[in-house]
Amino acid sequence: MIKNLFITSRRWQAVRKMAAYVAPYKGPLVFSLIALLLTAGITLSIGQGIRLLIDRGFATQSPALLTQYVLIFLLLVGLLALGTFTRYYWVTWLGERVIADIRRQVFAHLVELHPGFFEANRSLEIQSRLTADMTLLQSVVGSSVSVALRNLIMLAGGVIWLFITNAKLTAIVMLSIPLVIVPIMLFGRRVRALSRQSQDRVAAVGAYVGEVLGQIKTVQAYNHQATDKMRFDQHVEDAFAIARQRTLQRARLIGVVIVLVFGAIGMMLWVGGMDVIAGKISGGELAAFVFYSIIVGSAVGSISEVYGELQRAAGAAERTMELLEAPNQIRSPLHPQALPPVVGNIAFEQVCFAYPSRPEVWVTDHFSLSVRPGETLALVGPSGAGKSTLFDLMLRFFDVQSGCIRLEGVDIRQLDLVALRRCFALVSQHPALFHGTIGENLRYACPDASDAAVEAAAKAAFAHDFIQALPQGYQTRLGDAGLGLSGGQKQRLAIARAILADAPILLLDEATSALDAQSEYWVQQALARLSADRTTIVIAHRLSTVMSSDRIALLQHGRLQALGTHAELMATNELYARLAALQFHAS
Structure with missing residues (x-):
């Protein structure tokens, strides 16, 4: 019981926080409420128009009066149409505007989150929250809330007019209201629980689709389609099963409400009809009473239906607030320390680090190493030795558990993140290219770069010739992740992007691993010229690519095993000599 109350409180707290996004738009909100009150008032006035039409139009058999009341009725209809137009436009505008603001804030928060967050949370499921949940919230903010408010007004106004018209008949209708509230609360609690489960299942469906389609070549290469179809079917059926339960509960709720409300209206019609026959009330009064009864019944039925939508929205709001x-x-420190001129003086001091997902495994274990300004330092060692992790730590994708990393003598945790990362140009083992033109991808590190600078960087990376050979040259649009380019072409684009960044420190993670022998030679020459006045740290599995480095650091199990030139390590370190022998003999 306490747990359910906590969940409910947390969910509605999330709804209240989401409602705060409406506050800046007071003008559209006021227009919407005025239009809402106008349309509700006109709709309620139609009941009196019906009474007058019957009692003073039809009953008197006066063409003039009949014409007069029909014209009044048509005027009300025209005002109703105008009010409905205004309400629909501003409410829908408000929903779209608010959800656009929320989407922007969620995305802005996500792109600033540390990479460790995305280790624990599937990015494709987060993507689903940004789409499916936002669509649901937009529907509720831009429609359901308006419908609920309108029906609450209609319910209150209809009940008042019922009492004014005939108190005895109203008592019959009012008997059904307590009977309606009970099933709304009972079924609503079940709908709320099922709504969150349903949204989670839908998110799982979206995440699985993105994962499979993102790796479609691997899927087809291993003939995995049948298995993936079967797994996807299971995800879809799980989502359908929860949706079916939720729909069943809502359908039961609506059905019960309809029976109770309109059953009461039927009873009222019988009693009212008897009073008309006995001459106690007029036919117009009964018609107006029936109209208001239908208004009240429809309002209660609509509220019960919208209540389910609001429950789903509460779940979506909770999931969205979890992201926010x-x-x-x-994070950058509140008062970051000023960064001296960067020449590439980096020091690792007794660095210990374990990834959050594997806290018991030290990836770097009391690792110490100083990188000299302007040198080319190669990091080599078996897979899992911690080489790529050092790049992650230098860029502060993660923070060390103990020890520290210093840049120009300053602990990087004391530096502004933007200023720190501007000091590095990264070329990863698997180049990251984005949907867009080649020119846009090259400018990723320097959006204001001129065409001449982009072309110069491409030439330095020996990418210019193949770019020019493409149909639109630098305006050629790439598929997702550079689909359509060879591995070597992708790598050269990534190197050109790093060149364009013009950062004082280069981080090359197997930057030439995907190149053929000729391209590798020319890119190595370009990198050698580029590295002349920069500090370069290279991760390499192929020792042949780093033999000419100023120094080579050999890592194993997160520790520094040896440090020196290729010749020195060949002569003094057995592990390095063994790795070299395996590679050179293999080649």
């Missing part, structure tokens, strides 16, 4: 409230563990 996710803490960012990697």
